[in-house]
Amino acid sequence: MTASYTEIILAGCILILPFLYESSHVFRYHLKFFLYYSIVMINSVILIPVFCLNPWNVRNLLVASDFCHHISSLIGMRWILRGKEHLEKEQAAVIVSNHQSSLDILGIFDLWRVMDKCTIIAKQELFYAWPFGIAAWLCGIIFIPRVKSDTAKAVMNEALKKIKAEKTKLWIFPEGTRRNDGKIHPFKKGAFHLAISGQLPIIPVVYSRYYFLDKSVKRFDHGKVLITALPQIETKGMTLDDMGSLMEKVKNVISTTFHETSKEVVEGLNPISSQK
Template sequence: MWDFWTVLLLFLFAVFLILYNFSTAFHYYFRISFFYFTVLLHGMEVCVTMIPSWLGGKGADYVFHSFYYWCKWTGIHTTVYNYEITQVDGPAVVICNHQSSLDIISMASIWPKHCAVMMKRILAYVPFFNLGAYFSGTIFIDRYNRERAMASVDYCASELKNRNLKLWVFPEGTRNRDGGFIPFKKGAFNIAVRAQIPIIPVVFSDYRTFYSKPGKYFKNDGEVVIRALEPISTKGLTLDDVNELSDKCRDLMLAAYREVTAEAWKRTAERRGETVSGKKIE
């Protein structure tokens, strides 16, 4: 005879299976919660395991290389073009479009050699995450304080050259879930110009075929196409050229975004046995 608790656990498990398989919202909340739990566990792990990488001055290399394997369960498949561009030696500023927290998975697929990240200062107070970020050489900035932000530009420029690091920046400054790109902020371009180092644009395809926070879905057959573009030199440029440089990078990335998104949507349709959607790519 089964006891009460065994019956209750079996009942709850049956309810879970039904909701997980038939409720899109429940499926979304469970998967995204487990994703954040994965991030937390990984953050705890790298607080110890990435110390050798930190001592070697390799930035966040170990963090993202290991995270790639931690997130295999998500079912997100990535296709990377021009990976070798991001792996060249020497300092650079890597810029990329920003869609969601799932960008971490895409980043792990093309993470540049000897690269660090720039983050909002408030993230420096998140337990475990902050220690892992410190070992990753993360540069925290106060975007709401102009004086401190400008000081960060000079600090970043000197650090990248002195430590021979690349810096990963999301120039949109915030997540854009609606497709296309929102206007770029100038911080990344100011840093590249001050340091006279190249900019390497990286483009992720649109996630909306498999993930949407507003739509409350997170499917397990994600397809992301990633492309690194040719480096853009900043030699001889001054801060007066930043606006034009920003617009040039954005135009190149937007054109590539449309191409990689069309490919990702086609790959997704083929995996699902569907016809390719005629939906306009913004």
């Protein structure tokens, strides 16, 4: 009898899920993020033994992306890439991108096969989000302690040597904190200091706004995102004295592209507004 009650309760929960999903945007918001994080964690457990066979190799991230890129379809997101040719070249480069949400990583999962050898600068706190942190570490993700500037500089300098030697792209979010408020926020100097010190090109990558996501009201609808890879900006011959002008140049092209592509996505979804 106890078993039958349990089965009835379980069946009732399963039957009510579609109703809650369609009727409650708050439930839909939490469910989508739960699925996202849960699948990443499960995949991390599965892949850690595989990554241990070839530890700290950034090409492990290709395997991770194969396992995780389907999450986007599951939670109703579609990525559209423009400027693919700017990411395909085998070279050491610094990729700088705007940062709106943890969902940005799902976009990168869609790009890894295009970029081939690419790793990311991440805050050290993420390393302790096990098992994800261990899997990411074994993939060559570079964790930076944000409160210890001397240690962070040493880690960045070591990373610079490695990416130059192995012709690897390094993805950095120069805004630091992620914000989905329709603005491009001030950039931190780290990415630009690294690019100039290593005389590496900068490749700006721009995500259009997540119009379908609103953390304040817990809304997460279906949506599409334009990811635009722009022509690389050379740093050869630059010195650290040029860093301010370089930062301004990169921020301007990212901001302009962000607003243009965000408008395009919204108008593309709204025929009335696109006719105005």
